[in-house]
Amino acid sequence: MNERRIGIVMNGVTGRMGLRQHLERSIVAIREQGGILAADGSTVIMPEPILVGRNEDKLKRIAAKYNLNRWTTNLSEALAEPDVEIYFDSQLTQLREKGVRAAVEAGKAVYCEKPIAEGLDAAVELARLVRDSGLKNGVVQDKLSLPGLRKLKRLVDGGFFGQILSVRGEFGYWVFEGDWQEAQRPAWNYKQEEGGGIVVDMFCHWRYVLDQIFAPVKSVYCQGATHIPTRYDEQGNRYDATAEDAAYGIFELEGGIVAQLNSSWTTRVFRDELVEFQVDGTEGSAVAGLRNCRVQHRSATPKPVWNPDLPVTEPFRDQWLDVPDNEVFDNGFKVQWEMFLRHIVDDAPFGWDFVEGAKGVQLAELGLQSWREGRKLDVPDLEIGGVA
Numbered sequence: 001m002n003e004r005r006i007g008i009v010m011n012g013v014t015g016r017m018g019l020r021q022h023l024e025r026s027i028v029a030i031r032e033q034g035g036i037l038a039a040d041g042s043t044v045i046m047p048e049p050i051l052v053g054r055n056e057d058k059l060k061r062i063a064a065k066y067n068l069n070r071w072t073t074n075l076s077e078a079l080a081e082p083d084v085e086i087y088f089d090s091q092l093t094q095l096r097e098k099g100v101r102a103a104v105e106a107g108k109a110v111y112c113e114k115p116i117a118e119g120l121d122a123a124v125e126l127a128r129l130v131r132d133s134g135l136k137n138g139v140v141q142d143k144l145s146l147p148g149l150r151k152l153k154r155l156v157d158g159g160f161f162g163q164i165l166s167v168r169g170e171f172g173y174w175v176f177e178g179d180w181q182e183a184q185r186p187a188w189n190y191k192q193e194e195g196g197g198i199v200v201d202m203f204c205h206w207r208y209v210l211d212q213i214f215a216p217v218k219s220v221y222c223q224g225a226t227h228i229p230t231r232y233d234e235q236g237n238r239y240d241a242t243a244e245d246a247a248y249g250i251f252e253l254e255g256g257i258v259a260q261l262n263s264s265w266t267t268r269v270f271r272d273e274l275v276e277f278q279v280d281g282t283e284g285s286a287v288a289g290l291r292n293c294r295v296q297h298r299s300a301t302p303k304p305v306w307n308p309d310l311p312v313t314e315p316f317r318d319q320w321l322d323v324p325d326n327e328v329f330d331n332g333f334k335v336q337w338e339m340f341l342r343h344i345v346d347d348a349p350f351g352w353d354f355v356e357g358a359k360g361v362q363l364a365e366l367g368l369q370s371w372r373e374g375r376k377l378d379v380p381d382l383e384i385g386g387v388a
């Protein structure tokens with residue numbers, strides 16, 4: 001077996017997503033499984049991470065934990081390493097643009113967390129820059145690789161639903177305020193001035209989930225709310241929440257599908273999973289979460305009659321059928337890393353580029369505008385401009 005090593009500058013690995021999902025569950029996991037097989041069947045693709053961050057001690061500790069020996073606090077130094085082919089960014093959203101620009105300047109392929117930028121203008125500019133550079137690029141769209149959503153996509157592709165009528169999604173859980181119990185999300189999420197807010201965070205996901213599983217998003221109406229006005233940061237200091245912690249969105253999709261998606265860090269879970277979608281179609285319905293998916297066909301649909309004087313007559317939840325896995329599902333972030341590595345080495349297709357990433361930012365920006373103006377807004381085709 002030949003080995004094809006690929007140097008990857010990983011910026012932001014001290015953060016929640018960078019450390020757990022991208023380094024540990026993806027890159028380290030790929031290394032531990034012995035790399036991935038390239039298209040020629042005789043070459044192993046082996047990622048070689050170089051950790052980049054602000055804090056030497058943290059980087060040292062992380063490197064030691066995962067048996068890695070390359071780390072630095074100097075991004076340009078890392079980008080100048082001769083074996084580096086990919087720049088990966090999971091820093092604070094606000095810092096992404098600078099990192100990506102440096103990587104493009106250095107001629108590296110770029111892969112990064114969503115959102116690619118805080119605002120649409122910056123996202124479009126970045127998408128244009130990356131595209132015109134001719135460098136390979138990609139944005140994390142992890143929800144598409146979740147087992148529950150993969151099963152949902154399988155149902156859509158197999159024609160299970162007939163005509164899809166509506167999608168109803170609930171995402172969320174209670175994020176502690178940080179005083180009597182530590183908050184489980186970083187404080188910047190609740191500060192608009194630091195790129196926080198649940199609209200920017202979640203609408204990027206909703207865009208690709210709706211576009212790619214159901215149909216293109218045509219309009220958005222969003223009502224946001226900052227339900228908890230003060231919180232406590234990582235140091236225990238009280239701060240004003242300047243960004244919304246809940247967003248109630250209605251989206252019209254091509255073909256007349258209506259999607260309602262609630263995103264909230266201020267709700268307590270009375271669901272089976274932290275995110276759940278119910279899809280209703282003329283031929284059947286499905287309820288999908290992160291992992292599971294259940295269906296009810298029209299032939300097995302009960303006929304409840306509304307009578308508030310009687311107790312519930314049927315065990316509604318028991319009337320659904322589990323959709324089997326039928327395949328082994330790996331971690332979604334890892335699956336996408338493997339695809340991106342194959343894109344680099346074998347030129348295998350990778351559909352989630354910066355233009356797709358910019359569409360997510362577009363929906364978030366329109367969502368915020370819709371909330372500010374109190375009206376529904378169309379989602380126009382995204383013009384990236386420049387040289388195609």
Ligand SMILES: NC(=O)c1ccc[n+]([C@@H]2O[C@H](COP(=O)([O-])OP(=O)(O)OC[C@H]3O[C@@H](n4cnc5c(N)ncnc54)[C@H](O)[C@@H]3O)[C@@H](O)[C@H]2O)c1
Nearest residue numbers: 012013014015016017018090091092093113114115142186
């Ligand atoms: N795909 C997903 O499901 C998903 C989920 C959560 C977050 N994200 C995205 O991942 C990115 C990181 O989010 P996170 O939750 O890991 O955040 P985090 O606060 O845990 O990590 C932020 C990272 O940025 C670095 N950083 C550099 N300069 C900084 C500064 N001045 N202040 C604070 N941090 C600084 C930190 O060291 C850290 O490595 C964000 O862009 C976010 O939108 C994606």
